[in-house]
Amino acid sequence: xxxxxQTPKFRILKIGQSMTLQCAQDMNHNYMYWYRQDPxxxxxxxxxxxxxxxxxxxxxxxxxxxxRSTTEDFPLRLELAAPxxxxxxxxxxxxxxxxxxFFGSGTQLSxx
Amino acid sequence: xxxxxxxxPEMSVQEAETVxxxxxxxxxxxxxxxxxxxxxxxxQMILVIRQEAxxxxxxxxxxxxxxxxxxAKSFSLKISDSQLGDAAMYFCAYRSxxxxxxxxxxxxxxxxxxxxxP
Numbered sequence: 001x002x003x004x005x006q007t008p009k010f011r012i013l014k015i016g017q018s019m020t021l022q023c024a025q026d027m028n029h030n031y032m033y034w035y036r037q038d039p040x041x042x043x044x045x046x047x048x049x050x051x052x053x054x055x056x057x058x059x060x061x062x063x064x065x066x067x068r069s070t071t072e073d074f075p076l077r078l079e080l081a082a083p084x085x086x087x088x089x090x091x092x093x094x095x096x097x098x099x100x101x102f103f104g105s106g107t108q109l110s111x112x
Numbered sequence: 113x114x115x116x117x118x119x120x121p122e123m124s125v126q127e128a129e130t131v132x133x134x135x136x137x138x139x140x141x142x143x144x145x146x147x148x149x150x151x152x153x154x155x156q157m158i159l160v161i162r163q164e165a166x167x168x169x170x171x172x173x174x175x176x177x178x179x180x181x182x183x184a185k186s187f188s189l190k191i192s193d194s195q196l197g198d199a200a201m202y203f204c205a206y207r208s209x210x211x212x213x214x215x216x217x218x219x220x221x222x223x224x225x226x227x228x229x230p
Contacts, residue, residue: 041222042116042221048217090157098217099145099162101149101157103156103158104156105154105155
């Protein structure tokens, strides 16, 4: 089983560029999440989804957008990248909300 | 709003020894869940242990156990017989039992970096 797969693993963006971070899970989980991890700051929830077609904002949603057209995929879109979005991004999924999250290996993003 | 505090940014332990990582939390809720997650150098986070607040008994998973003190709002993780593979960041997390709105999502502490000396 692949679990939660994130691509790319590393990316450098210029200020103002846009990109999509991909996330896919093969465990048929209804719940999916996007977190960002800043050094010394723990994980902050950006967006989450409780099923296909249903998404909601987390703690730090500004500057990001998500969609959930299928159970498997939950892409995160960054529009007009800013240096403040330099971070490590994690996608996760679970069968129950907030319970035993399975994480991807993260995307390290630098905005210069 | 609930908060989770890990007051030890870094800890170190000798291989085969025991180490305890601290976590405190603030909540007005009487029922909730607490978790410890491990993030090794590979970055992929893994659930270590889970505790339900209404259960008196402390959770254990092999060499990992917790000391849950509900009145003190304390949730420490004890790692026995430490191994080199235990070296990682450890995150404490809180989750409300409620599901409305933003509730039901995990709230993480800032983490404790554990080093294991051979």
